[in-house]
Amino acid sequence: MTIVDSTEELGRRDRKKLETRAALERAALTLVAERGLAGVTVEDIAEAVDVSSRTFFNYFPSKEDALLGRSPRAEAELIERLARVPAEMSALAALRLVLLDEAERVQERREEWLLRLKVFEQNPSLLLKLFSGGAEAERRLVAAVAGRLPEGPSGTAHAELVTAVALTAFRVAVLRWSTVDIPLAGLVDEVFSQVAEGLPDPNPPA
Amino acid sequence: MTIVDSTEELGRRDRKKLETRAALERAALTLVAERGLAGVTVEDIAEAVDVSSRTFFNYFPSKEDALLGRSPRAEAELIERLARVPAEMSALAALRLVLLDEAERVQERREEWLLRLKVFEQNPSLLLKLFSGGAEAERRLVAAVAGRLPEGPSGTAHAELVTAVALTAFRVAVLRWSTVDIPLAGLVDEVFSQVAEGLPDPNPPA
DNA sequence: GGATGAAATTTCAGACTCTGCAACATTTCA
DNA sequence: TGAAATGTTGCAGAGTCTGAAATTTCATCC
Structure with missing residues (x-):
């Protein structure tokens, strides 16, 4: 149908x-x-x-x-897409690409997601569950990211940090998206740019 | 007693x-x-x-x-400390200072926190609740951070992103800390350095 | 087409979480 | 010391979630 x-x-x-x-x-x-x-x-x-x-x-x-809208497959697909990103890219850049892709999927279901976010807004307890997607999912994603990096403890540590920050950035973008009618992909791109630049404060309009 | x-x-x-x-x-x-x-x-x-x-x-x-170990006061204190950080510092730097401070408090209660983290590890559902500290707390922190930035929507947007990322970085550091016996402050400092540099991949040992 | 096995649904009983309320006990303070 | 505040308790009750057994639905093979 x-x-x-x-x-x-x-x-x-x-x-x-x-x-x-x-x-x-x-x-x-x-x-x-x-x-x-x-x-x-x-x-x-x-x-x-x-x-x-x-x-x-x-x-x-x-x-x-x-209420969470987390399909059993979504996560697996995310990881698959990550695997298809060229290995030359940095972990952050790779996650950026994958999440941009994700952004478009979310955008396609805009109505549904807005309704969901409205529900979350009224019940913050849900918000937490959503994006971290369960420690489980994040852990698997971390493993996938670590696979792209040189092995060893510093690689794992970096993977943990990059993944967590990327997901957080994505979450922030989605929340902003729910309050303004701008394509999500653009907002995601923007937050990732900020992160890649080390989150400098915006310059006061001179 | x-x-x-x-x-x-x-x-x-x-x-x-x-x-x-x-x-x-x-x-x-x-x-x-x-x-x-x-x-x-x-x-x-x-x-x-x-x-x-x-x-x-x-x-x-x-x-x-x-089980969360979130005292009613903890959050308010965090915000107070933030207010005491010189206004010249960037939002990220300010959060870094405040969370370094927090790191030492956590370190002082190491045993308690390790027990708590062990419990969290076995019950990931708790993990989520903990660090985001409830959308509530984060929202107030965001407001405090926004107060340090030039007014306007771009300031708020930046505050949201920086705060979320900073808390996430802190969380990652705490999790790492729970697996190795290194002072938490050092780990926190490290993750913040990475973030401030835009999360570049580590160089493969040449 | 109808029988057979696998899987989903339902019904039922029961443990546990959490809330509102009214009675009761203790602390505070005039 | 007695009245006002505040904390604690027991109880009733709604709601969540689980296990197990009985029942229904579907795929398949003859």
Whole structure:
């Protein structure tokens, strides 16, 4: 019906699963946007999709997780894309490219993401979970970045720092994007430029 | 009895409160270190301190919060210290100073923090909550940083980025510190140097 | 087409988290 | 010393999340 592109090879079974998952996410997001996090129970969400609340928990470990919009694949794809970046590039430059790419994907779902960010704004506890993407995901990304660097402890240490800073910069860009109608890619590019220059203070308009 | 220094002006009532709070934190930390987050109930923690579990919730909104080691004052102090940094310094340099200071405080409580970090390692969900310190705290810090910069949207934007990156760098340093026995201040200084230089890849040992 | 096995869903019971409220105990202070 | 504040407790109750068993749905092979 809509976007999805890799649905074709799946049987009815898996298609329904994806559909249910998506429906739960959508319901969770809209309901929470309307009534607030505390104003919506898992029961409500399940009800809206017409499944049992137990089923909800088969898809998401918690109410919050249904709101995060972190698909199981997203992370793996990020790492794949990183692997395709030429090895000559610095770690920071490589992450910049990959996250610019990511920015475009987010931009394509602008409405959905704005709704999500609005929900986050009202429930800051969620914000934390989102971008750090779970220590897990970040750790795997760090490993991938470390693979691009000379081996040894200093390489790992650098990978940890660069990755963490890059993700943070991305997060800052997304938050800014949610308040102004500028293409996300541009904002991401901008924050990365700042970081690459060592974050100097802006010059006072002379 | 122990450390605290500003306890003297308080009445018995408030002293007891602080004591209870500290005892709850201590109990939570040691119990969770022993049995894992899921293996400890609020009931257990309250029991260990000999108060009702209802009382536990009078002090902390959730089990997790008792583990974070974020005192109500810590944040305010951070901001105060920031205000005392000469205005000529760049935002990044100012944050560097303040966080170096913070590093020493953390170093003083090394044992406590190592225990805490061990708990975090085993329960990554906590990690997220900790350093970002809640969107709330970060927001206030951003405001304080913005106060150092020329007014206007670009100043705010810069403050958001610098603050987020600085906190992230600090976090990375703390995590590294938890795995090696090097003074935290040194590690913090190092990550800030990297950031100030734009995070270049380390040179391969020629 | 219908039987068979695998996987998803549901139902049910139960442990745990967290909140509001009213009674109770203690500290503070006039 | 007695009244006002403030902290603690027990209780009731809503909500989250998990495990296990029963049931339904789907893919497949004959």
